[in-house]
Amino acid sequence: MADTFELELVSPERLLLSRPVEMVTVPAAEGEMGVLPGHAPMIVALRGGVIRVRENGADTEKLFVMGGFAEITPTRVTVLADDAKPVANxxxxxxxxxxxxxxxxxxxxxxxxxxxxxxxxxxxxxxxxxxxxxxxx
The missing domain is CATH 4.10.860 (DNA Excision Repair, Uvrb; Chain A)
Known part of the structure; x- marks a missing residue:
């Protein structure tokens, strides 16, 4: 199993993020969901909440999404967000x-x-x- 997978975060306006990461936590409609490399394929609805990106053993980015969907495969996570912005903003x-x-x-x-x-x-x-x-x- 690889140590990273590709994460893409897309809003209606533009591609916000595209890079290899160790882990991502998404606010799935059913609850917080952590994704690691090799995860089972699925599509999940997102509720309003924070996406946390983990790289080099630490959380490197926190982005708030108003909702959307995430497509998860063993080698990629694509988040289609209704709206997204850095938590700091x-x-x-x-x-x-x-x-x-x-x-x-x-x-x-x-x-x-x-x-x-x-x-x-x-x-x-x-x-x-x-x-x-x-x-x-």
Whole structure:
């Protein structure tokens, strides 16, 4: 088994990261998921949270994603993120505004379809995760 695998992080605007890494931790919808070289192939949905990149035995990068998908193979992880930015660049005030707007959207969605309510709840949870990450940064 190789010591590294290729990690690519792509947002709608551009390729944000492409390099060999030892490990990556992604905020999968089912919970935090660590990926090492040789991982079983799968595609996972991502929730709002922090992607942690590990190189040379230490965490080298932390990026907040609002959601998306990750395609995992034994030699590559490709993250297709709805939106991504370094945790160090997160703004607490921007995150607070996102939480407030998401709470309003959820209240409006209460009268809509279950799918609309689920999407509104996902946005609220992602905004709260952003606020938590911005506070910790």
């Amino acid at each position: 997160l703004s607490r005030s921007e995150a607070e505004q996102m939480v407030s707007q998401a709470e309003t959207d959820l209240a409006v969605a209460a009268a809509e379809t279950p799918a609309a309510r689920d999407r509104a709840m996902d946005r609220l949870l992602a905004a709260r995760a952003m606020l938590d990450s911005a506070t910790a940064a």
